[in-house]
Each structure stands twice: as C-alpha cells, then as structure tokens.
Amino acid sequence: MFRSKAVVFVTLLLLVSLCFGLLATVSAQPVKLVVWGRDLPDDDPAHAYVKALVTGFKANNPDIDLEYVALGDPGLTDKTKVVMASGSGLPDVFQSWGGSVMGGYADAGRLLDLTAELKDLPCSPAAREAMSWKGKIYGVAPFFAIAGLFVNEDLFDAYGYAVPTTLKELEEVADAFLAKGIQPFACGARDKWPVLAFYMYLTDRYGGIETFADAQARRGRFDSEPFVKAAQHYQDWVKKGYFGDMPLSEAYGDAQQLMATGKAAMHITGSWMCAQYSDEDFTDQTIGFYAFPVLEGGKGKVTDIMGQTDIGFAATHVAADKKEAVVRFLKYTMDPEPCAAEPGRICSVPGVPSPSRLNEMASAVFGTAEVVQFWWDQDLPPMLTAPLNDAMQNFFIPDADVKSVLTEYEWLVEDHLGPAK
C-alpha cells in the first residue's frame, strides 16, 4: 500500500516538474520574425544598409529571433506573388515597393494594418504615402527614389556646355554631343522599364502633373494629346540618334557602363544610381544629378517629380499575434543607425546625412518637389505595367505608329479599369 502511494507521489512530482520545465522553456523562447528581402546582407557596398539593418536589429533585440531570407530579383517579387495568391507560407514582413502591387495584397486581406503604430513615425510625406493604401498604412519606406537627369559633368566642362534647364537646351546640347561622337543619352531600352523615366517626364511636361492621374482615374485616356506628343517627341529623338545606333540592344547595365566610361553624356533614371555613380571603383567620371528640364509653353513644372519607394517593408496578417515585434523591426528600418550605412539612396528619415555629393544633389532635388507622381509601373495595377513597358519599346521603332500603340494600350486599360468618362 505504502509502496504504491510512493510510486504515485513520485510520478506526480515528476510530471509537475516536467510541466514547469516546459513552461519555462516556452516562455524563454524569443519571438520569431521572418523577413523576406531582396539583397543579401553581405559585404557588397550596395547591400550595406541591409547588412546594417539585419546585424543591428539582431544585436539590439535579443528577444526577437530574426530570420532574414534574401530572395534576389525577381525571386522576391515572384515568391511574394505566389504566397499572396495561395495565402499560405507568408512571411511576417517582406520588402515591398508599395503602390498598387501592395494595394492588391491589402485589398485581398493579406496585409497588417499598422496605421495607429506608424502614423507618427517621422519620415517624408511621399514615403509614407507610398506605403499607404486607401488611407491605411501597411509599412515603411526608409529610402525613396526619384527620377532625374544624371549629367557627366566632366564632358560638359570639357566642351563648355551648361546643364540644360529647358527641353530646347537639352536638344541643343544633345546635338552638340552627337556631332562629337558622344552618345547623348544612355537608356537601357532593351530591358523595357528604363524607358519609362524619360516618358513620364515628357508626358508631364506636355500635359501637367494631372495627366497620368486623370488617365488612371479614367478621367482621361492614355492616347490623349500629352501622351501621344510625348511619345512622338521620344521617337524623334530616337531617329536623331540621341540613344545611339542600337538602342534596343542596350541593356540597363550597358547604359551604366556607357555613363561610367564617358561614352554617354546623360542618363535619365532613378536616384538609386547615386551609389554607383559616386563609386570611384565603378567610374572615374564626375557625375551630377539635376532636375528634368521644363518644356517652354508646356504645363509641367520643374517641381513635378517622378518617384517611388526605393527600399520599403510591409507586414502581413500572419504577424498579427506578434505585432509588437513587427513594429519594432519596422521602426528600426527607419532608424538613423542602419540608414547611415546606405551609400547612395535618398533617405526619407530626417537627420540622416547624405553619404555623397551626388546623393546630396538628388536629395536637394527631392526637397524641391511640390508634387510627387509615383512611377507609373508602381501606380498601375500589375496587369497594366508589363503591357505599358512593351508598348514603350515601340517608341524606338522609327516608323511605328505610336498613336495606334497607345490606343491599343488604352483598350487594355478600359478592359481592366473601365472606359474613360
């Protein structure tokens, strides 16, 4: 009798000890946070911010087990699309460029509303707007990019040319460089998307900042006068040879090489190139960043700026039960400590010093912006962005009917967004 009671007592004691032990183990485990990003946190100078972010967050938050997964490009966007569609396998946080792509995920209920937690975070209004959708904030954008005119200042100085402030001056300087055997503009048309920076500005300069917004909201058409005139202007420059003899063979990397080696005089692209164009290992040319010139008599202003999220992060609904950890991570992405490591991008966090002269110039242009229009391929729904890029390649065919091309694109937009009112 006594023995059986002793056995029961010892067994109960062991069970209670086991339970307490398990409880202690579970409560001591850190919160796991899975973050998907594009770049590896390695020693590549272009990845300096990501490396500082990951190592700094881990060091400062030992109670959070951060699992950062680098998926590359287009791995990140492809995998994100797949998991968003299936609704399973979602990370807690993912790198995002905001805009309509993020908006699609938000409409499908895949994202976590963090308006209350992030609305008072200090950052530029454009960056906050980029990571918002229908009035709700879903993430942060520590770095913001704008499109502008990169100028090879060495070439301009050598020939005594001033940086153009009007499209007429831009054409005059382009003709002058062409006569000297220097390709006026590097572009990267082979990769399709680089064409957009120039086209967005030309359309704005003809029709004003509301041109695209009106077409997108179906108050106007994508084959209306400003769009067509901008396309024809673009095509004229292609015929003149401003983009070289073989513009459709030139990839974006080739365009960078042309600028870096002084074979091209100007490059209209995003400010993310500030890091490379400031890097002495990449180029020995002195390159400056300027606002896109105005069209005399046109409606667009020099303070109309085209921009987009350069690095941003959004949270998914699977992280709802670890909101505190997610908010800590997102706030750390906006902390000056990791942001200061970035060598070239425009930081949307106040108080972070510019890492280079070129970055300072780009930040100054951003600072003058009265209106920021998001990059069209971030603002349009995904089913309309690739067709837009395909359509723009026609601008590089000398005998293409660009109006018909834009009309066909308008039909596609009508199919998805409805007809223009």
Place this chain on the structure above:
Amino acid sequence: MKNGTGVHVLPQTTILHRRKREKKKRDWNSIIFQAIFLLPAIAFLLVFMYYPIEETFRISLTRSVGLGDADFIGFQNYSRLFASTEFRAGFMNVLAWAFWSIVIQIPLAFFIAFSLTAYRNRLTGTLRAVYYLASVMPSAIVAMLGRFIFAPRFGVIASLAEALNWTWLGRIDFLGNPDIAFWSVFAVATWTYTGFPIVYFMANIEQIPMEIRESAQLDGATQGQYARYIVIPWVSYAIRIVAIISTVGSLKLFDLPWLITSGGPVHATTTLAIILYKQGFVNWQYGRAAAVGVVIFLLSLIFTVAQFSIQRKGGDVN
C-alpha cells in the same frame, strides 16, 4: 451422346452453360487483378494529367488574378487574346519557328549525320560528341553565349568586325532590330537543337545493312544517289519523329527567346509560352494565361495527329 463420327459430345446447351460459368468465374478475378495493377497508374494520370487539363480549361473561362474569387466570363479571354497584337505576333512566330525548324534544322542535321557516316574517320566520334554537347548544355548557358556573340560594341561579332574593319558587320543590330532578332535567336537554337537529331540520324544510318551499301557501290551509285534513294527512305521514320518533336517543341518554345531577348524587341521573338508566362506571372491574369495554355495544347494536338496521319498514309520503308 455420339456425333455422326461416333465421338462422344456434350449437348450444346450443356457446353454453353459450362462456358458461361467458367467465363463468369474468370472475369471477376481477372478484372479485380487488372484493376489493382492499373489503379495507381490511372490515379496518377487523373491527378497529374487530366485534372490539370480540366482545371486549365475551367480557369481559361474566368477572370482570375490569384487573389480573391475568379469571375466566370465565358470566352472573353480568347477573344481578347486573338485581338491582341502580342498574341498574334507570338502565334505567327511559333508557326514560323516550326516551319523553319523542319526546313532548315532537319536537313542540316541529316546532312551532318550523313557526312559523318559516309566519310568516317578518326574524328567522327569526337565530332559526334561535339555536336551533341550543344544539346546537353543548359539553356541558360546557351543563351548567355548567344548574347555574348551578338552583343553590340563588345560582342564576338562586333569585336571581329572592328578587328577586320568591317563596319557593315558592326552596324548590324542582331538582337535589337525586330527584323533580325528572330533569326539571331533561331541561329542559336539551330546550334543547340541539331545535336540530338544528328546523333539519332547517325544511329539510324548505321543500321543500314552492309549488303545494301555494297550493292549501291557496286551499281555505281554516287553518295548523293545513295543518300537520296537509300538512306533517306531508310531513315524516313526517324525524320518524321524528329519533325513531330520539332513542331511540338516550337509550339512550347520559351527558354531561348526569353533568356536572350525576353521576347522582344517589340514582340519580334515572343512565343505563346512567353505570353503564357507574362500573362500569369507578370500580369496576374491567370485566366488569360490558361487560355494561352489551352491554345498551345490544341495546336500541339492538331499538329501531332496530322503528322501521324501523314505518316500512316506514307507508310514505312522498313
């Protein structure tokens, strides 16, 4: 009872009853036995072949972006596709590719295979391996080589043109000119896709009995006559198989045009498979992508059935 020759036979009704009983017993066991062994294969086919085909047909009749519900829209995806410039360009490109594959790649492969067997020497084995090497290289490597060869300014052809002072050659925009890009990609594909037919044809040509070869020689046939009247009929079945593979492969073509030119410039090298990929994974239009998939499936079926019909009518020399 006895029949007319004195042999004991059973009455007809008895024989029929016995056969029926025996047949009934055998059928059940046989059916169960066969079902047990066929079931896994049938299940595999249903799950991995017929169900995906049925689902593709179903999705092609909907507007689906992958997030949220799919809306039934009937044949709108098909009508939109056929009205699209990109789809028409892709459709014509795959037909052109199939045609030129048969007209250029098969005769070229046969010519090389025949030459290697007719003029056999120490290099034959090495050359066969060299020709086949191209077909086993990954598409990504082949595409990189193609881009390196055709790249303007710093590519192999551009560098050669500069060295030889052939400015006319240096000015050719192999990958950026819509009129030339198709042929540039086709040239790369010809190099990589003729390896297997060469080896296949060689294997068939080497099957020709020695007696036939010697008879042809004794009769004074030239190599050309030997090829035309003996070798080609002998390998006609192999040629038809390669033609079917080339045609169906052309309809499904994706890797090389995508990796070399991304389907550009301006749809010059786009294919139906590229359009399927872009519609599904870039544009999020899964319904339209499924419609492209259905078109590819139907075209492949039509061409395969047509070619087998022609083969049956033509007969086989063996």
